[in-house]
Amino acid sequence: MKTLLPLVAAALLFAGCEKIEGQLNVNKDVKIKTTKGVLRTLRVGTYSADIKANTKKKITLRLNNDSDEKYEFNIPDGSIPSNGSFAYNSNTVGQPVDLKGTVATTVTDSERRQTTESCQYQEPVQVCYPVPNGGVNCSIQYQTRFGTRWIQYYDRKTDKDVSLTISAANTNDEAATFQGDVTWVERIVLSSTQCR
Known part of the structure; x- marks a missing residue:
């Protein structure tokens, strides 16, 4: 049964260091700065990758390759929705590319x-x-x-799908797309007896 209560928690899309694993598909060669400030060319291909936020103001894209390349995108604080889309230009993200994305979050509660x-x-x-x-x-x-x-509880399951699109700056020319998802379950304790 879905409920509106978890939306507060779901609004924190990248709270803490939540890692979302997925795949990066590069359709056209595109240049992006690494976290070390080196301008690299992402070549056409498919890469195992993940994204996470070290803070609520920065998204890190990491390629799971031999060099473990990382790329950071600045984002306005708290601006990514739990459900919906977002778009930032190259000046905002601090990269020679524009960034767009879509987030879909579903929260389901079990029976008590x-x-x-x-x-x-x-x-x-x-x-x-x-x-x-x-x-x-x-x-x-x-x-x-x-x-x-003794406890009375229910389990809250959260499913989150995230897609990112990287385009050459100031164009709608899509160069790469990331698609990933994450699922976690937390126990919500409603009442309990004293531990003895």
């Missing part, structure tokens, strides 16, 4: 479930040590204990 799971908790324990004058010195220390707890 119940189970017991392993957990850890801190237990206060009085620890006493003898002192040189014949007495004892006591203090409270916390020790890790292992236990179980």
Whole structure:
């Protein structure tokens, strides 16, 4: 069952260092600067690649080849939608190319479930040590204990498809396209008992 609540989380397209694996198809030779500032020519061909963001203001395209080439594209902060399209010119992305893209995000929640799971908790324990004058010195220390707890939860599955188009600057002449996707599942705990 789909819900509107996950849209807040889905809006963070490249939150953290989310890596989206896919394929880069180069239809025409195109020149792009590497992260080291070297102008390279991407030759016609198909490459295994991935994209990720080191920050919300930068997308890194990495080719999974022998030289592990990386190319960075600057983007306005928080401007990529969770569902929809975007376009930036060469001046914005800091490359001799224009960048366009489309994002499609689908979030699906499972039915509610119940189970017991392993957990850890801190237990206060009085620890006493003898002192040189014949007495004892006591203090409270916390020790890790292992236990179980009952939880009620559901799983939230997110599927994200991303396509990027690289064109020569100020043209609609598509030189390369990237197509990738990523899926992840997170557990949403609704209620739980104390860990014991």
